Amino acid sequence: MRPAEGDTSDCILVVGVSRPKLAAAFLLVALVSLFLTFHILYDSAVYSLDAAASVFDSSDELATNQLDPAPPRRLQPSSSSQQANNLKDLVPPPSLVSKAHFSRTNRHLPQAIIVGVRKCGTRALLEMLFLHPQIQKAAGEVHFFDRDDNYEKGLEWYRKKMPYSLKGQITIEKSPSYFVTPEVPERIRAMNASIKLLLIVREPVTRAISDYTQLRTRVSTTSTSSAVTTSSTSSLSSLARPPGGGGILTPTFAEEESQRGAASSRTFEELVLRPDGSINESYRPITISLYHNYMHRWLEVFSREQILVVNGDQLIEDPLPQLKRIEMFLGLEPRIGRHNFYFNHTKGFYCLRNDTADKCLRESKGRKHPRVNPLVVSKLRRFFNEHNQRFYELVGEDLGWPEE
Numbered sequence: 001m002r003p004a005e006g007d008t009s010d011c012i013l014v015v016g017v018s019r020p021k022l023a024a025a026f027l028l029v030a031l032v033s034l035f036l037t038f039h040i041l042y043d044s045a046v047y048s049l050d051a052a053a054s055v056f057d058s059s060d061e062l063a064t065n066q067l068d069p070a071p072p073r074r075l076q077p078s079s080s081s082q083q084a085n086n087l088k089d090l091v092p093p094p095s096l097v098s099k100a101h102f103s104r105t106n107r108h109l110p111q112a113i114i115v116g117v118r119k120c121g122t123r124a125l126l127e128m129l130f131l132h133p134q135i136q137k138a139a140g141e142v143h144f145f146d147r148d149d150n151y152e153k154g155l156e157w158y159r160k161k162m163p164y165s166l167k168g169q170i171t172i173e174k175s176p177s178y179f180v181t182p183e184v185p186e187r188i189r190a191m192n193a194s195i196k197l198l199l200i201v202r203e204p205v206t207r208a209i210s211d212y213t214q215l216r217t218r219v220s221t222t223s224t225s226s227a228v229t230t231s232s233t234s235s236l237s238s239l240a241r242p243p244g245g246g247g248i249l250t251p252t253f254a255e256e257e258s259q260r261g262a263a264s265s266r267t268f269e270e271l272v273l274r275p276d277g278s279i280n281e282s283y284r285p286i287t288i289s290l291y292h293n294y295m296h297r298w299l300e301v302f303s304r305e306q307i308l309v310v311n312g313d314q315l316i317e318d319p320l321p322q323l324k325r326i327e328m329f330l331g332l333e334p335r336i337g338r339h340n341f342y343f344n345h346t347k348g349f350y351c352l353r354n355d356t357a358d359k360c361l362r363e364s365k366g367r368k369h370p371r372v373n374p375l376v377v378s379k380l381r382r383f384f385n386e387h388n389q390r391f392y393e394l395v396g397e398d399l400g401w402p403e404e
C-alpha cells in the first residue's frame, strides 16, 4: 500500500528515496554547519589562551597586546640542530604565527642597555650581540634618557622605539652619551631598577684620539657637503640637532659643535695641551675619558652586579671572550662562537658572520687615527694613570692600561 499523500512521517523517506540530489544538498548543509560550529568554538578557545598569555607576558610594561603583522626575525630554525632545539622555546607554534591578530610579538622596554662610553665600540658590541638569537636591538641610538625633549615624551614613546621581540628574547639599545649625562642613572632606575647595564671602555688616550678623529672628520665632511650644496640648509646644524629634537640645540650638542670647530683647525696635541704644557682637562675628549668621574654616579644608583664592564680594546683584538662574558651576564644560552667572526685584513677589524650574511661595520667605525707625538701620548698616559686607578677601584677590576 502506498502511504496517504501528505503523511509527513514518511515524507522524508520519500524525499530520500525519490530525490537523491536534494538529500545530498541537505547533508552538505548539515556538514558545513557542523564544521563552522566546531571552528568557532576552537578559535575562541585559542583566543582565550592567547589573551591570558599576553596579559602575563606584558605585566612588566605599560601597554599590552599590539596587533602586529610584522613577523619577528628568526622564526625559522637555524642550520644547526642544537640551535633548532633551543629555538623551540622561542618560536610560537605555527597556528599562532599564522594568526596576525593573535600574534605573540610585542615591543618591550629594554631589559639591558649599552650606556657608553662613546668611541669605545658601542656599535660593534650591539651588532655582535645581535648575532645571538635571543637578542633584539633598537635601530639607531634612541637618546631617551639623556635628552629632555625625548624623556618628556614618556615611556610609551620609548617603548615604541624598540623592536618587536618574542617571549624569551632580550631587547637592547645603545646610546653612548647616557654614561656622561648626570640625570640618566636615576631615570633608568625609575624605569627598571633591576635592569642590566653594559659599559664598554677603552684605553683612555686611544679613546680621546678616536673622539678627536670623529670630531675632525665630521667637520671636514660638513664643510665638503656645504661647499657642494646650493641649498641654504646648514648641514652643520642638521648634524648637531638631535633627531626629532625640534629646532633647539641642547647644551651637549652646542658644546660638541664648538669642539668640532676646534678639531677642524687644530691638531690633537694643540688641543690637549695648554700653552704651559699642562693637560687641558676641559677639552671634551679628555673629560669623557676620565671614567671614574661618571662611574661613581652609576654606582650610587645601581649595584655593581648590575653593571658589566666590557673591555673595548679586547673586543677589537678578539671579540669572542668578551661576548661569552656578556652571554653569561645576561643569562643567555652560549650561542655566539668563532664561526660568527672573521678578520678582514682590508678593514683591519673583525667582521661579523651569521647563517645568511657577512657584515663589516661602516667606515665611520675603525677610522685611521692621526699620528700623535709619542711624547704627548706618554704624557697623557701618565696623567690618566691616577684617574684609571680610581676607576679600577670603583669597578673592582684592573684593566691594565699602560701607565706611560
Ligand SMILES: Nc1ncnc2c1ncn2[C@@H]1O[C@H](COP(=O)(O)OS(=O)(=O)O)[C@@H](OP(=O)(O)O)[C@H]1O
Binding pocket: 117, 118, 119, 120, 121, 122, 123, 124, 176, 209, 210, 211, 213, 315, 316, 349, 350, 351, 361, 364, 365, 366, 367, 368
Ligand atoms: N669590529 C669592529 N669594527 C669596527 N670598529 C670596531 C670594531 N670593534 C670595535 N670597534 C671600534 O669601535 C669604535 C667606535 O666606537 P662607537 O661605536 O662606540 O662610536 S660612537 O660613540 O657610537 O660614535 C671604533 O673607533 P675608531 O677606531 O676610532 O673608529 C673602533 O675602533
